[in-house]
Amino acid sequence: MGALVAAAVVAVIVRATLVDFHRIGSESMQPLLAPGDGIMVDRTAYRGGEVRRGDVVVFDGRGSFLPYQRPDAVDALLRALHLSGGGTSYVKRVIAVGGDTLECCDADGMLLLNGEPLEEPYVYDGDAASDIRFVATVPEGRVWVMGDHRAASADSRALLGAPGGGMIAVERILGRVTSVVWPLDRAAALPREGE
Template identity: 40%
Template sequence: MSDRSASKPQGRSEDKQAARHPALGVIGLPVLALIAIIFARSLVVQTFVIPSASMEDTLVDGDRVAVTVYDADDLERGDVVVFRDPDHWLTVTEPTGLRAAVQDLLVALRILPQDPGHHLIKRVIGLPGDHVVADGMGTLSVNGVVLDESYVKVGRSASDVAFDVVVPEGYIWVMGDNRSNSADSRYHQDDAHGGFVPISEVVGVAKAIVWPLDRLGTLTGGDEAFRAVPEP
């Protein structure tokens, strides 16, 4: 009898645990799944909103782009890249109050990148060692080959600004597709990095427009302009 009576409390305890476990599973699994999705997404893809007209007509103000963050150190000429502001290219007004709190939460969840509002998006024109030259009259060349850039905004020349640079190791030279309305590498040659962007500041490569729906599409084909460019 003592064995039977001793076993009853244990059975009731097991029943209670069994009753609790399904509820925990119903609540816990979706939460864990959400955390896993956010974490995995932050390691692979982040989204950024285009804040200006500097990349028209490829990208327009308000477009949201998906950026792969795993290939930030494996860049190619023609890639559209997101990078952290290297030398105060931007003048940013920091949010306050509720907006700041919401932004901090989204950053903590890795939905927004660190320092949102301190990122730029441009096209890679020169890689380390490349000799990039613009004559100021509409001709742009890389390593002696004149580029035919189909992505440049219609009605704009390759560059109205003359320059002659060799990209140092560990850096890239970037330009916007809307050449007459893009404060890119050309306009920051007097900055600390000489207009070059440290590769270490590149967040990733923009692969697609994901919003708005009527502008869904991939960002491919930028490398076509550089097919004939030799290595430096």
């Protein structure tokens, strides 16, 4: 019995600090990630490193995508054990980081990142870069996120008028998606752009 408890404690520590597993529940990241996919998340990806444009991240949406909730010790423990909190985690792609200006769209329908057209080969076939016109400057310490399946994604665009403007605080990012591990026929590593 003691070995079982010790193994459970080690598993919780590993999932809370090193790597984690999440299941995709929506179509917003297709074609890269499909509903039902199991993904591995590197919880150490941003310790001492910066979030990069193009990273696919898991973040806690409280305070941006969801109303802010004050955390407490019980909530933190239940989240670490993955007994709660699944409804507050989101998976999206980082499109812009602190200091960037992002605009929709140029005459060709492309997003403009700092005035330059943004090549987005990952966008779901047939989707526009965005059906919502906007101009947003991302403050330092925040990122702008969007789903790859733009027509099926509620993301930073949907929260432009809300507090925080739909931009995610870097400290709310739980980690970077590194691979699909389930189902086995879709298992594949997800390297960072440029690697």
